[in-house]
Amino acid sequence: MAKAKKRFRVTLNRAWCKDCGICVAFCPAKVFEAGERGEALVAREEDCTGCQSCVLRCPDLALEVEEATPSQAAEAVTHGG
Amino acid sequence: MAKAKKRFRVTLNRAWCKDCGICVAFCPAKVFEAGERGEALVAREEDCTGCQSCVLRCPDLALEVEEATPSQAAEAVTHGG
Amino acid sequence: MKARDYLIEEAMPLFWCRGCGNGIILHALLRALARLGKSREETVVVTGIGCFGKADDYIRTHSIHGTHGRALAIATGVKAVNPGLTVLALMGDGDCATIGGNHLIHAARRNIGVTAVVANNLNYGMTGGQFSATTPQGARSSTSSFGNPESGFDLCRLAGAAGAALVARATVYHAALLESLLVEAISCPGFSLVEVMSSCPVYYGRYNGIPDPAAMMRWWQESAVPASRYAELAPEEKQGRFPIGRLGGSDRPAFSERYARVQEAAQAGAGRWIQAGTDR
Amino acid sequence: MKARDYLIEEAMPLFWCRGCGNGIILHALLRALARLGKSREETVVVTGIGCFGKADDYIRTHSIHGTHGRALAIATGVKAVNPGLTVLALMGDGDCATIGGNHLIHAARRNIGVTAVVANNLNYGMTGGQFSATTPQGARSSTSSFGNPESGFDLCRLAGAAGAALVARATVYHAALLESLLVEAISCPGFSLVEVMSSCPVYYGRYNGIPDPAAMMRWWQESAVPASRYAELAPEEKQGRFPIGRLGGSDRPAFSERYARVQEAAQAGAGRWIQAGTDR
Amino acid sequence: MEGRPAVAKGRKWQVILSGAGGQGLILAGTVLGEAAAVYGGLNATCSQSYGVASRGGFTKAEVVISPEEIPYPLVRRPDVIVALTQEAYDRQVSQVGADCLVLYDSEAVARAGRTPGREVGLPLQETARKGGSAGNTNLVALGALLGVTGLLPVECLNSAVSARFPGPDGESRLRAVSDGWGLGVEVAAGGG
Amino acid sequence: MEGRPAVAKGRKWQVILSGAGGQGLILAGTVLGEAAAVYGGLNATCSQSYGVASRGGFTKAEVVISPEEIPYPLVRRPDVIVALTQEAYDRQVSQVGADCLVLYDSEAVARAGRTPGREVGLPLQETARKGGSAGNTNLVALGALLGVTGLLPVECLNSAVSARFPGPDGESRLRAVSDGWGLGVEVAAGGG
Amino acid sequence: MAARTAFMQGNEAILEGALHAGARFFAGYPITPSSEIAELASTRLPARGGVYLQMEDEMASMGAVIGASAAGAPAFTATSGPGFSLMQENLGLAAMAEVPCVVVNVQRSGPSTGLATRPGQADVMQARWGTHGDHPSLVFAPASAQECFDLTVEAFIWAERLRTPVIGRADVVVGHLRELVALPDPEDGRALASRPRPQGPPDDYCTYRPGPDGVPPLADFGSPYIVHLNGSMHDERGYPSADPAQAGRLIQRLVAKVQARVGEMVAVRHFRHDPPEGAPPRPAVLYVAYGSTARAAREAALMLAEKGVPARLLQLKRLWPFPDSEVEAAALEAGLTVVPEMNLGQVVLEVERVVGKRRPVWSCAKSNGEPITPDEILARTLEVVGA
Amino acid sequence: MAARTAFMQGNEAILEGALHAGARFFAGYPITPSSEIAELASTRLPARGGVYLQMEDEMASMGAVIGASAAGAPAFTATSGPGFSLMQENLGLAAMAEVPCVVVNVQRSGPSTGLATRPGQADVMQARWGTHGDHPSLVFAPASAQECFDLTVEAFIWAERLRTPVIGRADVVVGHLRELVALPDPEDGRALASRPRPQGPPDDYCTYRPGPDGVPPLADFGSPYIVHLNGSMHDERGYPSADPAQAGRLIQRLVAKVQARVGEMVAVRHFRHDPPEGAPPRPAVLYVAYGSTARAAREAALMLAEKGVPARLLQLKRLWPFPDSEVEAAALEAGLTVVPEMNLGQVVLEVERVVGKRRPVWSCAKSNGEPITPDEILARTLEVVGA
Numbered sequence A, B: 001m002a003k004a005k006k007r008f009r010v011t012l013n014r015a016w017c018k019d020c021g022i023c024v025a026f027c028p029a030k031v032f033e034a035g036e037r038g039e040a041l042v043a044r045e046e047d048c049t050g051c052q053s054c055v056l057r058c059p060d061l062a063l064e065v066e067e068a069t070p071s072q073a074a075e076a077v078t079h080g081g
Numbered sequence C, D: 001m002k003a004r005d006y007l008i009e010e011a012m013p014l015f016w017c018r019g020c021g022n023g024i025i026l027h028a029l030l031r032a033l034a035r036l037g038k039s040r041e042e043t044v045v046v047t048g049i050g051c052f053g054k055a056d057d058y059i060r061t062h063s064i065h066g067t068h069g070r071a072l073a074i075a076t077g078v079k080a081v082n083p084g085l086t087v088l089a090l091m092g093d094g095d096c097a098t099i100g101g102n103h104l105i106h107a108a109r110r111n112i113g114v115t116a117v118v119a120n121n122l123n124y125g126m127t128g129g130q131f132s133a134t135t136p137q138g139a140r141s142s143t144s145s146f147g148n149p150e151s152g153f154d155l156c157r158l159a160g161a162a163g164a165a166l167v168a169r170a171t172v173y174h175a176a177l178l179e180s181l182l183v184e185a186i187s188c189p190g191f192s193l194v195e196v197m198s199s200c201p202v203y204y205g206r207y208n209g210i211p212d213p214a215a216m217m218r219w220w221q222e223s224a225v226p227a228s229r230y231a232e233l234a235p236e237e238k239q240g241r242f243p244i245g246r247l248g249g250s251d252r253p254a255f256s257e258r259y260a261r262v263q264e265a266a267q268a269g270a271g272r273w274i275q276a277g278t279d280r
Numbered sequence E, F: 001m002e003g004r005p006a007v008a009k010g011r012k013w014q015v016i017l018s019g020a021g022g023q024g025l026i027l028a029g030t031v032l033g034e035a036a037a038v039y040g041g042l043n044a045t046c047s048q049s050y051g052v053a054s055r056g057g058f059t060k061a062e063v064v065i066s067p068e069e070i071p072y073p074l075v076r077r078p079d080v081i082v083a084l085t086q087e088a089y090d091r092q093v094s095q096v097g098a099d100c101l102v103l104y105d106s107e108a109v110a111r112a113g114r115t116p117g118r119e120v121g122l123p124l125q126e127t128a129r130k131g132g133s134a135g136n137t138n139l140v141a142l143g144a145l146l147g148v149t150g151l152l153p154v155e156c157l158n159s160a161v162s163a164r165f166p167g168p169d170g171e172s173r174l175r176a177v178s179d180g181w182g183l184g185v186e187v188a189a190g191g192g
Numbered sequence G, H: 001m002a003a004r005t006a007f008m009q010g011n012e013a014i015l016e017g018a019l020h021a022g023a024r025f026f027a028g029y030p031i032t033p034s035s036e037i038a039e040l041a042s043t044r045l046p047a048r049g050g051v052y053l054q055m056e057d058e059m060a061s062m063g064a065v066i067g068a069s070a071a072g073a074p075a076f077t078a079t080s081g082p083g084f085s086l087m088q089e090n091l092g093l094a095a096m097a098e099v100p101c102v103v104v105n106v107q108r109s110g111p112s113t114g115l116a117t118r119p120g121q122a123d124v125m126q127a128r129w130g131t132h133g134d135h136p137s138l139v140f141a142p143a144s145a146q147e148c149f150d151l152t153v154e155a156f157i158w159a160e161r162l163r164t165p166v167i168g169r170a171d172v173v174v175g176h177l178r179e180l181v182a183l184p185d186p187e188d189g190r191a192l193a194s195r196p197r198p199q200g201p202p203d204d205y206c207t208y209r210p211g212p213d214g215v216p217p218l219a220d221f222g223s224p225y226i227v228h229l230n231g232s233m234h235d236e237r238g239y240p241s242a243d244p245a246q247a248g249r250l251i252q253r254l255v256a257k258v259q260a261r262v263g264e265m266v267a268v269r270h271f272r273h274d275p276p277e278g279a280p281p282r283p284a285v286l287y288v289a290y291g292s293t294a295r296a297a298r299e300a301a302l303m304l305a306e307k308g309v310p311a312r313l314l315q316l317k318r319l320w321p322f323p324d325s326e327v328e329a330a331a332l333e334a335g336l337t338v339v340p341e342m343n344l345g346q347v348v349l350e351v352e353r354v355v356g357k358r359r360p361v362w363s364c365a366k367s368n369g370e371p372i373t374p375d376e377i378l379a380r381t382l383e384v385v386g387a
């Protein structure tokens, strides 16, 4: 199998997130988007490069980014595609 | 009259002096001397060059050095000579 | 342990405002502890009073939430008695450098093996955004509507001049750098200070035209310059910018090392006659 | 007025010990006032508590003998209200830099137009010779029989890093230099600090093998090096030596000048809605 | 005192304005108190909540208005509670008596109807948004409060708002009040 | 308590040791108290003066020795005053009763003879100097005090001095005590 | 007559009172719930040529206040528990050096950081005994926004007149309470607070030579009357002295100068609430209360009277010197006394001392960060009246 | 039985007492007349592996003491008036966070810098009320060098046992007085002062879950029992909580845990001096006194008895909690009470409160930097007995 592009799982903990918009503004891959009322949404998980910078900069420890297991990756592809 | 060597009057205020010995140690002209019980004495007023350094360094403001008026100078000569 | 293992999850979500930088610092600190493999037992967190001073509510190590400005004094007592502990003092700029300034300079001079982590948000967040000893001259705050007539400290320079073993600065934007500086500081046997320029969008930001959390982050991104590059900037270019990274420190034996010598000497020596003071 | 005219002769002889450096500093200060032609009315002396803190007993100007460590805070209030006054804070090293360290760095940062004169005798004379924040590492004192485990501050460097407009150092041996540095400092509109290395033969001298007043003077003579020459010394040569003369300072507008701008703005502006703090 | 519009001697009202930090409830309480005391010739007190210090969490202002002197200035048993968030509603459910009116924002408070007395849900936020700024929800709520209860002539509130916001956006704030008042009066007329 | 030399029950003594700062009077008072309490089996208190803080000025130590318990530990009416300087003598002149013995250094106190009771002038300083160190004047004075008054056997004082100065200069200090004691005994024998 | 009325917070009224009394200087360090005073001072003082200083801590704040006052500016600070604790040393300096100043303590719930936003009244004894050594103590306690204004003016008047620090003790409830306040014509006030100043030849001036009222006139730094202020024991010129007679006289005078004038100062306010006519006669219950608690007690008194028990309230507007005779008279007239407080019982100790077992005195104490309510006071009263 | 006796100063005996009780840490800032304690600590503590820290000020000293104690070392500091004033804030922290420690205040004459080398007892009320907020207060007052030793040991015992700060209140006279002190075998003491420590699984440990005596066991920083100390209002785990019920319980418990044990603590000492046989019967005079003043009162009592008046002395060894019942009983038994103090009258207020006008209570106050003498007490007594 050719070396597939790695996939990442971006988890946003809504109970901790305060919708500050930092992830939206700074993700280099534009994975996040602001919703109607300004809420942060994981809009393009499939574009995530796993750089972790959103995790480091989220002021509310609300983000986790992990390499997706193959099955999750497949699922994500299905969803994303 | 030829320019005479200036004479100075060195006054030691005994009531303020604490016999620390600083004037004795540092007068460049060795004007002071320590007495029997360590007390500071103006021993060679006539050698005073008026440099004022003893005045500046006396910790008890006990010293004054002034240029002698002619009569005082004469007196000093008489005494010293 | 992983970073999250140091976090008291029951206490979440964080008390801090939307976009506040404190959470970023907290997270970096937990990662640094994890990287160093510190156990909960051996780690003591001392806080003062202020927004960042509430960090101990979220950290699963030993901790003491003390009085405003006195965290370093308390930390000094902890470390002096048990030099084996890793002692962290987490403070705001007001806590550390305004009311706590005396303990800061003396901790640095004494070179006590404590790591001071200062969330410098350029004002007093907790009490409603008054100016502090780091607020820049001219900045607005709830007690400087006409612009701050005082100048702010350069905290790193101050602690360095007082004798700190290590001084360093990061911003909440530079979260990865922050983490490594914390690792370096905690590993330093003497007194170390890590100043973190942090966002208070709610007060400092609002009073000074940057109420948006992301905009504040961008402000840090733009004004911080790595120390080596900063040194080469022309004076005009330095305006409104500041250096980040390790910024100094002096290599002296830590207090506990020196005090061990005192203990040895005392154990060898004898008593002595005590001279009474004459006054005051 | 001549120097002696500022002296309260009824209070003489001085309370200080035989050979104590404080009298030399006092005298230099009176000469500096005379050289500047300061009137008694326009001059305010603020002291804390300590041997040198008793200097106000001998000075015929306005004065306040305050609490230990707080002279600069009091002086700040005086100057802020009446910037036309010449305000001097006379303090020992403990008064100024140990307990009073916070006020020192903040007065420097705030750049309040006060001249701090510090008699640095390397210990607490008044209370019987305990070590202070300027006592050198290893020195003996009534609380460091085994040698001081802490290091002493470089006061001038500290005040400079905090933002002082002028910092300078002399010794009681260098009494003429001291006088001119005082003249310069008092003329400076911002915060100025003159550190005077001073003899405490009775405690510091006795504990460290220099109990003789003249020997202490010689010690100062030998260890002090003019700043320009000091900079050129090799590191080994610097051991046990220190620079004297003007040592730094930064040229910023003094507090009162900046506060006058605040007053102007306030007189032009209107009231505003007050935001209450949420906590603490 | 002289110069004030005469207001009919009425009853004593204990009002709680509650919601989240940042919704301007302390300001609203102040304006209401001012309306009553300065422009209504009544006695009034307004106090902040002494609840948990929170960043963005639950906040309330307590207002007491009375034709008589007000010895105890805090609310003992509220006559009206205005709730702008679900949290505010929930927190106070248990403390509400049968004679207490609850006026809530119908958008924010989804789970209402749990107090023993009368409840009125109105689109306060929505009305404020439509009027141009969600930030004026507090004033819409005040208007509605007066409309529903008639505890004070709306003119007093208008005067207070004009005095406090003399600037250019005073207009929009007055509109918020009157929009709210309109909503309230409708309810009062139609029964709730 | 056991092990102490038995001392005949005597009277209560209130003693003041006075002079200038640096003359070791507090130390002398301590040694005297120790001699009485530790080696004499008596009760003793020793306190410092609460006089003006001064650098080199007047200082005094107060010692009370009694076979009974000592409720009030300070000197109320001195039985003996030792004065090593003129200032010390002058300051206390007016407070001395007719039954108080004044023992002074004859070199330092030129203007004596002004108290109503017995006075004894002895060359204390001179004796100390001759013994090798003017710094031992305090111990010479203690010896003389015991010699003149017999308030305590000199052996007790010797023990206290040996215990406090175990080092090489213990010898010279003991000599100072015995020199002083000799002076005192002579006076006691010859009348003063 | 009020020149203007405004609906304002207690804290705001404190600032207005200070300005009205002539304050020209504020130095402080922010602390909840007093910070509004600082915030307002930061704009209002410079607007009238005065100075707002934000100091590095509370020791410094008190120090700067003393310095500014010595330089001639009526000066004040505001703080809460933790800061008030830190001010104690320099409060003693102000008392000893006789430098007039006003210290406002807007109390919160302690000890230590405690509950920083919640009400408490547990610093009442501290206001009397917080600093070391014998010292005078003059403390006023407002119960409404209006009293915040009035008593701040009163505090400045006495501080300046007697050359002594005066404490204004509010609590969160009062400090943050908004009510209508009647403000007098600003022109009246300027002259209100003024310190005795020296007259005659400057060379004769002694900083501590008392006038006939025991208060030494005070010149300003900068004036030809040379001032020597001293926090150590001193003689009339201000120079150090350890003479016991002198020391005894000075310490006595510091206290006596205040005590001599208590008759002229605000002290208490009486409220009487009698049962509806025809109720059977019963001995009266007296409430002794201060600050916001007095408002709860007043409401409780009304309810009690409704229930047929004659109720009286003695509101203490001045806490120290304690109004002994007023309390004694009121308590002896009543059947029993209840002292509601938001602490574990402080002023009740004073009431007990004054009443001295001649009548029952009951504490109604609450110390949990919640304001005391009329209902709680009533319940406690019914409990002890029954007993 | 004493293992050894030594002629030593009160201050030295305080240090010996601390060492005997197991002190391992001292942090302080020098101040007359307490400095000897620091000076001795600077050599004696390191000699036994302990630590002497000279801090930058008194706030820091109290802070370091709290930190060191939290790290497991019995810790103390020593100061005098001005320093004691500065320690107030952190004393409150120790009380609230429940960190055991001992604070010695060797009093001098105040207020402010006052007469720094002279005796005074005017900080007695401050020791009770000096910090803000409701807090417990436990204060012992030695009157001899021996009591300096004994009561310092007592202070450490209760500090550790109850997890609370304890104050040792000496005065210059006692602190600088040299007397014979009997020192127990050093081996006894080590075990004396000890704090309750947690047992059971570390994960169940809560820093503030009280034991049956109201005192929560305290683990050391560094132990597997994770400790969360907190000076803000907190729950049993040490985390912030503003729940009023919780807050009320905590504040009550802080005070109650001390109050519950007063019966076991040193309190008073009684002295009776009756007139020579055959003297006509007269009502007795009671002196209530503490510290060095108790010694003067004892001597006065002896003289009074000589004059035919039965005299009693109640020496207060514990000042706070005030020994109400002991004072009440003694005062009611006597004809009148005289309270000699070196201040303007502080403890006399407590005595008045307790006696409650049932017997005359007279103050015999002296505040001029001179120790009070037996003759002065006697004179005052004769004056009031005559009256």
Ligand SMILES: Cc1ncc(C[n+]2csc(CCOP(=O)(O)OP(=O)(O)O)c2C)c(N)n1
Residues within 6 Å of the ligand: C049, C050, C051, C052, C053, C068, C091, C092, C093, C094, C095, C096, C119, C121, C123, C124, C125, C126, C127, C132, D279, D280, G029, G030, G031, G032, G058, G082, G083, G086, G113
């Ligand atoms: C002695 C004392 N003074 C004042 C306060 C009030 N106070 C609490 S936190 C704080 C300042 C907070 O600023 P900072 O330390 O910068 O922390 P931040 O809230 O900005 O994180 C102040 C003034 C206090 N708690 N104690």
Ligand SMILES: Cc1ncc(C[n+]2csc(CCOP(=O)(O)OP(=O)(O)O)c2C)c(N)n1
Residues within 6 Å of the ligand: C279, C280, D049, D050, D051, D052, D053, D068, D091, D092, D093, D094, D095, D096, D119, D121, D123, D124, D125, D126, D127, D132, H029, H030, H031, H032, H058, H082, H083, H086, H113
């Ligand atoms: C709050 C307080 N703590 C301690 C003291 C005791 N004290 C008086 S002067 C002094 C230190 C004196 O040292 P320094 O300031 O260097 O002056 P010096 O006597 O050496 O001239 C101390 C610790 C005090 N007066 N007040």
Ligand code: SF4
Residues within 6 Å of the ligand: A012, A016, A017, A018, A019, A020, A021, A022, A023, A024, A040, A057, A058, A059, A060, A061, A062, A063
């Ligand atoms: S950065 Fe964190 S808190 Fe902010 S919006 Fe994204 S997930 Fe939410």
Ligand code: SF4
Residues within 6 Å of the ligand: A008, A010, A026, A027, A028, A029, A030, A031, A032, A047, A048, A049, A050, A051, A052, A053, A054, A055, A065
């Ligand atoms: S890990 Fe990087 S790429 Fe992925 S969401 Fe976060 S910031 Fe974006």
Ligand code: SF4
Residues within 6 Å of the ligand: B012, B016, B017, B018, B019, B020, B021, B022, B023, B024, B040, B057, B058, B059, B060, B061, B062, B063
């Ligand atoms: S220097 Fe001054 S004090 Fe010292 S011995 Fe000479 S005159 Fe006397």
Ligand code: SF4
Residues within 6 Å of the ligand: B008, B010, B026, B027, B028, B029, B030, B031, B032, B047, B048, B049, B050, B051, B052, B053, B054, B055, B065
């Ligand atoms: S003036 Fe100079 S030469 Fe003359 S005595 Fe003084 S030091 Fe000596």
Ligand code: SF4
Residues within 6 Å of the ligand: C015, C016, C017, C018, C019, C020, C021, C022, C051, C052, C121, C125, C126, C199, C200, C201, C202, C203, E055
């Ligand atoms: S006030 Fe500022 S510092 Fe405090 S939590 Fe909010 S944003 Fe953060």
Ligand code: SF4
Residues within 6 Å of the ligand: D015, D016, D017, D018, D019, D020, D021, D022, D051, D052, D121, D125, D126, D199, D200, D201, D202, D203, F055
């Ligand atoms: S103790 Fe030292 S500093 Fe103080 S007067 Fe004596 S010599 Fe000078």
Ligand SMILES: [Mg+2]
Residues within 6 Å of the ligand: C050, C092, C093, C094, C119, C120, C121, C122, C123, C124, C125, C132
């Ligand atoms: Mg901050």
Ligand SMILES: [Mg+2]
Residues within 6 Å of the ligand: D050, D092, D093, D094, D119, D120, D121, D122, D123, D124, D125, D132
């Ligand atoms: Mg010094």
